[in-house]
Amino acid sequence: xxxxxxxxxxxxxxxxxxxxxxxxxxAGVSVATVSRVMNSPASVAPATRERVEGAMRRLQWVxxxxxxxxxxxxxxxxxxxxxTLDSDIFARVLANLEQGLTAQRLSLVVATxxxxxxxxxxxxRALVDIGAEGLIVSGMTRSPDFHDLIDRARLPTIAISCxxxxxxxxxxxxxxxxxxxAALGHLTExxxxxxxxxxxxxxxxxxxxxxxxxxGQGDLSFHETALSTKGGCEGVRAVLxxxxxxxxxxxxxxxAAGAMAEVQRQGLRVPADMSVMGLDDLPGSAHLYPALSxxxxxxxxxxxxxxxxxxxxxxxxxxxxPHLLDFELIAxxxxxxxx
Amino acid sequence: xxxxxxxxxxxxxxxxxxxxxxxxxxAGVSVATVSRVMNSPASVAPATRERVEGAMRRLQWVxxxxxxxxxxxxxxxxxxxxxTLDSDIFARVLANLEQGLTAQRLSLVVATxxxxxxxxxxxxRALVDIGAEGLIVSGMTRSPDFHDLIDRARLPTIAISCxxxxxxxxxxxxxxxxxxxAALGHLTExxxxxxxxxxxxxxxxxxxxxxxxxxGQGDLSFHETALSTKGGCEGVRAVLxxxxxxxxxxxxxxxAAGAMAEVQRQGLRVPADMSVMGLDDLPGSAHLYPALSxxxxxxxxxxxxxxxxxxxxxxxxxxxxPHLLDFELIAxxxxxxxx
DNA sequence: TTGAAAGCGCTAACAA
DNA sequence: TTGTTAGCGCTTTCAA
Numbered sequence: 001x002x003x004x005x006x007x008x009x010x011x012x013x014x015x016x017x018x019x020x021x022x023x024x025x026x027a028g029v030s031v032a033t034v035s036r037v038m039n040s041p042a043s044v045a046p047a048t049r050e051r052v053e054g055a056m057r058r059l060q061w062v063x064x065x066x067x068x069x070x071x072x073x074x075x076x077x078x079x080x081x082x083x084t085l086d087s088d089i090f091a092r093v094l095a096n097l098e099q100g101l102t103a104q105r106l107s108l109v110v111a112t113x114x115x116x117x118x119x120x121x122x123x124x125r126a127l128v129d130i131g132a133e134g135l136i137v138s139g140m141t142r143s144p145d146f147h148d149l150i151d152r153a154r155l156p157t158i159a160i161s162c163x164x165x166x167x168x169x170x171x172x173x174x175x176x177x178x179x180x181x182a183a184l185g186h187l188t189e190x191x192x193x194x195x196x197x198x199x200x201x202x203x204x205x206x207x208x209x210x211x212x213x214x215x216g217q218g219d220l221s222f223h224e225t226a227l228s229t230k231g232g233c234e235g236v237r238a239v240l241x242x243x244x245x246x247x248x249x250x251x252x253x254x255x256a257a258g259a260m261a262e263v264q265r266q267g268l269r270v271p272a273d274m275s276v277m278g279l280d281d282l283p284g285s286a287h288l289y290p291a292l293s294x295x296x297x298x299x300x301x302x303x304x305x306x307x308x309x310x311x312x313x314x315x316x317x318x319x320x321x322p323h324l325l326d327f328e329l330i331a332x333x334x335x336x337x338x339x
Numbered sequence: 340x341x342x343x344x345x346x347x348x349x350x351x352x353x354x355x356x357x358x359x360x361x362x363x364x365x366a367g368v369s370v371a372t373v374s375r376v377m378n379s380p381a382s383v384a385p386a387t388r389e390r391v392e393g394a395m396r397r398l399q400w401v402x403x404x405x406x407x408x409x410x411x412x413x414x415x416x417x418x419x420x421x422x423t424l425d426s427d428i429f430a431r432v433l434a435n436l437e438q439g440l441t442a443q444r445l446s447l448v449v450a451t452x453x454x455x456x457x458x459x460x461x462x463x464r465a466l467v468d469i470g471a472e473g474l475i476v477s478g479m480t481r482s483p484d485f486h487d488l489i490d491r492a493r494l495p496t497i498a499i500s501c502x503x504x505x506x507x508x509x510x511x512x513x514x515x516x517x518x519x520x521a522a523l524g525h526l527t528e529x530x531x532x533x534x535x536x537x538x539x540x541x542x543x544x545x546x547x548x549x550x551x552x553x554x555g556q557g558d559l560s561f562h563e564t565a566l567s568t569k570g571g572c573e574g575v576r577a578v579l580x581x582x583x584x585x586x587x588x589x590x591x592x593x594x595a596a597g598a599m600a601e602v603q604r605q606g607l608r609v610p611a612d613m614s615v616m617g618l619d620d621l622p623g624s625a626h627l628y629p630a631l632s633x634x635x636x637x638x639x640x641x642x643x644x645x646x647x648x649x650x651x652x653x654x655x656x657x658x659x660x661p662h663l664l665d666f667e668l669i670a671x672x673x674x675x676x677x678x
Numbered sequence: 679t680t681g682a683a684a685g686c687g688c689t690a691a692c693a694a
Numbered sequence: 695t696t697g698t699t700a701g702c703g704c705t706t707t708c709a710a
Binding site for chain 3: 411
Binding site: 029030031032033036043044045048067069070071072073 | 679680681682683685686687688
């Protein structure tokens with residue numbers, strides 16, 4: 001009986017998380033002093049501080065983020081809403097974002113939206129509910145509810161992968177319109193006139209921007225396909241069934257990778273029989289066969305930039321200015337003169 | 340003067356976050372009732388409930404996750420520690436993980452470790468500090484401090500992408516050793532004897548397992564390279580400079596993609612002159628040229644399974660059993676009989 | 679330099 | 695069915 005009670009007490013003691021009070025008791029000081037050791041060590045006598053730090057170590061104390069958050073109003077994390085995690089495209093942005101945020105002692109919570117404004121706003125709400133101090137969203141297609149949400153919560157929010165100084169939130173990204181034109185320009189300079197354009201779903205506004213840039217630009221045929229290597233393959237089969245272009249312009253590198261493979265599978269040589277142009281410059285694009293000509297989008301720099309900008313906004317209330325990053329034409333081996 | 344004070348009060352009132360008490364006052368009920376409307380609506384009279392819900396809407400109240408966490412001890416998020424976000428490999432796992440977790444009303448915080456146990460433990464500590472209720476780690480290479488940390492915090496933690504029932508935490512993954520052997524088996528069945536093995540950095544234990552499986556398995560030459568398409572290209576150049584195999588076995592599909600490209604760039608046909616075999620089965624692998632033969636690793640299922648397992652552990656204290664997922668040989672067009 | 683004490687926004691006994 | 699109240703673990707005045 002007595003033993004069992006002792007057991008219980010012991011268990012309870014073990015279950016309970018060590019808290020500030022325990023540390024204070026162990027060090028023989030008040031809770032305020034322990035708190036000070038954490039937040040303004042300079043204001044604590046060195047001897048006291050050491051005693052407290054000893055107690056912290058001894059008790060293996062881990063401060064409670066929730067308790068801290070409730071007092072300081074800070075949770076130290078931000079949320080990122082991306083269309084998908086299923087490809088390299090956002091992975092690279094997120095990798096850099098996470099690194100930049102970590103350097104600023106912020107954490108990153110990731111949520112996927114599948115390019116659906118409804119899902120986006122729902123997940124944004126969930127992030128706000130759990131205390132996100134800022135948000136990163138992709139592109140500029142928002143549900144009205146989303147604007148409501150961030151207005152109400154006065155939530156620092158940055159739109160990435162796009163550029164529009166007039167947009168209701170700061171954008172950090174590149175000029176999708178210009179990038180598409182540059183890609184087309186490369187092909188026309190090589191003498192191509194009949195060009196098939198392969199692109200992903202236009203519910204994605206960056207894709208829409210890229211497509212819009214090319215509309216009315218000459219002898220182009222447009223084909224929507226899935227944003228994947230597979231989509232590229234299927235797109236090429238659709239293209240070759242009809243219109244016979246001398247070049248295929250893919251508005252995303254993933255699509256271009258599949259397109260190039262399929263063109264070769266159909267017995268055509270790249271670029272001798274068919275040029276293939278991409279847009280993104282994924283890490284692997286330079287190492288395909290043949291190496292893919294494309295437009296380099298500075299997504300790594302973008303990730304870093306967004307991390308710094310959002311951190312500045314969240315930490316010091318410095319609302320960032322819209323920031324346009326340059327793209328760059330990368331002519332590699334998959335494009336050649338029109339035969 | 341009076342006005343300015345009024346202004347201040349107003350400002351203060353605006354700044355202040357709406358809280359449960361405000362809602363209660365607005366609805367003319369106690370805080371407990373408002374709390375009940377959130378947590379057990381059935382126990383509140385419909386009329387009262389409606390009044391409270393009206394007040395919530397009117398005041399645009401968003402409950403504080405921190406305050407909730409401090410009381411319930413729940414933060415409703417888990418952390419995932421992955422080597423990198425820079426490639427499709429983990430993106431697919433995370434995508435499924437995030438979906439599964441969302442279904443269980445849990446959030447996912449992602450941190451990258453670069454396959455460094457030191458970074459891993461540091462980031463794990465950061466995640467625990469901010470209140471992660473569970474952790475997902477990759478493989479089985481842990482710093483001793485890591486085990487300390489999760490033991491002390493009694494933190495539900497699952498190791499993924501690997502399988503070992505004896506490991507100190509539950510594993511959910513596949514048999515890397517067996518998968519590598521299966522890949523080799525496919526090549527030897529086709530008559531290949533001189534085979535070059537290309538693999539990523541062996542500081543990654545899944546890679547190490549795959550390599551170890553093949554050591555002493557015949558006329559193989561091993562080449563370590565970067566875990567990227569570029570690494571695959573470089574690996575092939577190194578291979579072709581010396582030992583002349585009839586097949587290249589890549590222990591990751593990303594490497595295989597680069598290898599295949601480089602083999603063709605060197606003027607060799609795949610698979611007529613050189614077979615190339617992968618291991619992973621990335622979404623794009625089926626759509627390369629030629630389509631890559633590989634071993635399919637069920638990473639999507641794994642992501643889902645891990646989400647459910649970790650949710651069960653976190654929510655209902657059901658520690659999951661180690662779970663082995665099957666891999667599958669996928670013979671496509673990049674492998675053929677030894678010439 | 680330190681401590682006492684009043685909250686932060688919420689949940690959960692317990693009472694009514 | 696509803697209200698009262700005691701905390702959760704911490705930060706932050708205010709005094710000493």
